Amino acid sequence: MGDMVLGGRYELVEKLGQGGMGTVHRGVDRRLRRTVAVKLLSSVLAHDPQSRARFQREAHAAAALNHPAVATIHDVGEEPHPDGPRPYLVMEYVQGATLAEVLHDGPLSVVDAVNAACAVLDALRHSHECGIVHRDIKPSNIMLTGPDTVKVLDFGIAKAFTETATRITGSGAAIGTPAYLSPEQINGSEIDHRADLYAMGCLLHELLTGQPPFRGESSFAIMHQHLFAAPEPVSRLRPRIPPAVEAVILRALGKDPKERYADAGQMRAALVDALTQASLPTLQATAPAPTAPAPTAPAPPVTRTGGRTALRDRFRPSLRPSADSALALLGCLLALLCARGRLVDTAHFGWVAVAAGVAGLVTLPWSTRLACVVSWGPVAEAVAVNSELRRAYAGWHHSYVAIAALLALAAACCLVSAARGQGHGRGAGALVAFWFSATASIWYFLDDLHKLFVFYLLLTLVAVAAVSWEAIGLVRHRAGQADTGRPVDEA
Known part of the structure; x- marks a missing residue:
């Protein structure tokens, strides 16, 4: 493929x-x-x-x-x-799980089900205002991308298939998933936006109970129930469903479109009101009673010994001007500029770049090596994203594979060189070289789905390794001074 x-x-x-x-x-x-x-x-x-x-x-x-x-x-x-x-x-x-996949683990809570339905109704209200009826609302066509965020898929496709079936067979046969078809879709009658609201009633019924309102041994049996049978109340399958939420579902499942809500906005408002009515008594019953404040122990006295001098002496080597500290500071500024410039068009990169730049500035007085680790990663990523070394451009030609493989080898050598660097904060240049060679190799070998994930994982692992390395060095330094009889506070 x-x-x-x-x-x-x-x-x-x-x-x-x-x-x-x-x-x-x-x-x-x-x-x-x-x-x-x-x-x-x-x-x-x-x-x-x-x-x-x-x-x-x-x-x-x-x-x-x-x-x-x-x-x-x-x-x-x-x-x-x-x-x-x-x-x-x-x-x-769209990355995430469909509601059909989520339902494999069982029905949703009332709050989660209503929130998901409201998000879908927001999308339907927009499409209906643009004159587009979805015609195939069902769990597998809705992606859950966050706790309260969804993406509705396949707008426009169902209508094209329905009209194609009518032209080819001359029968106006219903095209879609039988469990969510409105009666007018089954009859071949004229369809408007209220067909989507009927499907929303079926969807919400399934989110709350784990099954659609009508089931049968065949598609014809299910469609017959859509036309003539009353839906099984959700409260019979799940007794703790609020009556107001059940009333919304029953109205949406009206056989005649005139019995349903006038539009998606009205149905959404009814769901919000129903959820508010259901949660208000619970909030009042569970409100904690006021309690007297517990007595607090007196704060220990603050002692001002030689700690400030020791802290200043500890940071003094890193604050001295050097090529490594200048390189780290430059990386911090570039990371902040890359975030503002939106050089990588993803939802998270801007925040990661800002966090890396700020973290680099914060850690710079302690370790230029650590500052380079966190700040230069997003900079190198932004350069790699906009480079021409791409499998999509170059293909799997052996020369390009060799270039990317050698870059990966160079990245490993640079990382080893940085780790073996002696002295406080040394190895900054090797870390910068590591990031540029590693990200270029990543962006050639991996496809778009995994590139940023691997980069974020690598950035986290290298940062944790750098923090551990510096912490071990500090502990060894203090232990060595203790062995020679020097005060630890003056390390």
């Missing part, structure tokens, strides 16, 4: 999953040097030119959505194939 490149641009690295609408792969955008998710659509779209045109039109409409809870669509295209062009969709690569 790693040899397959779509449109001469998107390298497919790993297959992530497969469903009725096609297969999903993790890929690399060679032009923009970023990890993407690529969905190769089912062959049902490949043999009808009008269906492919309809799919591209729907995908372009969904690409106009701009919301934090909506997975961004980057590109849409067709890949030539002997059996007919294969439509594909290039989306934002």
